[in-house]
Amino acid sequence: MDELIRGLSSDGFVKISAVNTRNLTEKARNIHMMLPVVTAAIGRTMAVTSIIGNSMKENGSSITVRINGGGPVGTIMVVSDNFGNVRSYVQNPAVDLPLREDGKLNVGAAVGNDGTLTVIRDFGFGEPYTTTTQLVSGEIAEDFAQFFVESEQVPTACALGVLVDRDQSVLAAGGYVVQLLPGAPEELAIAVEENVHKSGSVTSMLSVGTLEEMVYRVMDGFNVKIVEKNSIEYKCYCSRQRVLDAVVGIGKAEINKILDEDKKIEVKCRFCDKVYTFTKNDFVEN
């Protein structure tokens, strides 16, 4: 089961959110038939988007992350509800690149760094709130650390990881975001940085231990208390009615044209691959 937990230091100055996203990343891999470097890019993006989504407390609110770095992967889109359940879409799931010299998947080259990271917060009412920042490396974690600093003016450490097995299935995936709250003494930032450095990679921690253990390790010395814990999953909100509404939006003339030629209109959800089929009867006016 995938999980999201939030913790707070006893002095109230440091907060951490962490996710274990192995199952939902594996599900995304199966839906989109992604090759390893794409699984890593999407997996990292889903982990951090889940964390940001969960931080939105209004019911019915959601967050959409769009990354376009000019690399072969093309556009990446991840949406999270306000619990941290995510769904994803990637333009080119079958990108294959040589490993980096250090043996790691070359996510930066696949995503590219000539482009933008856009975060759209939709509160379920009023206008959505959009923030766009320039990509730093296309490695995702650095790009989001920059986003947090620019958009929220909050010192942030962000670590994300996806470990792919030889058969391309997901062995481990997850991440964490540590943020200093207003008034935090400067030495805390240094202590957090040291902790992040010495605790090792997300996937090495999640391969051998629990999500909670990862949180305690990253927050070593901060006397952290777990304040929230909930399960998360890959979740799409598409429905026949919502898809039909979208189809109606293309206009009567276009709909009739397709129905005349094919007798039906087939629409595939880009997030979950579910296929919806509509025939003439679906468009009868009443």
Ligand SMILES: [Zn+2]
């Ligand atoms: Zn769907």
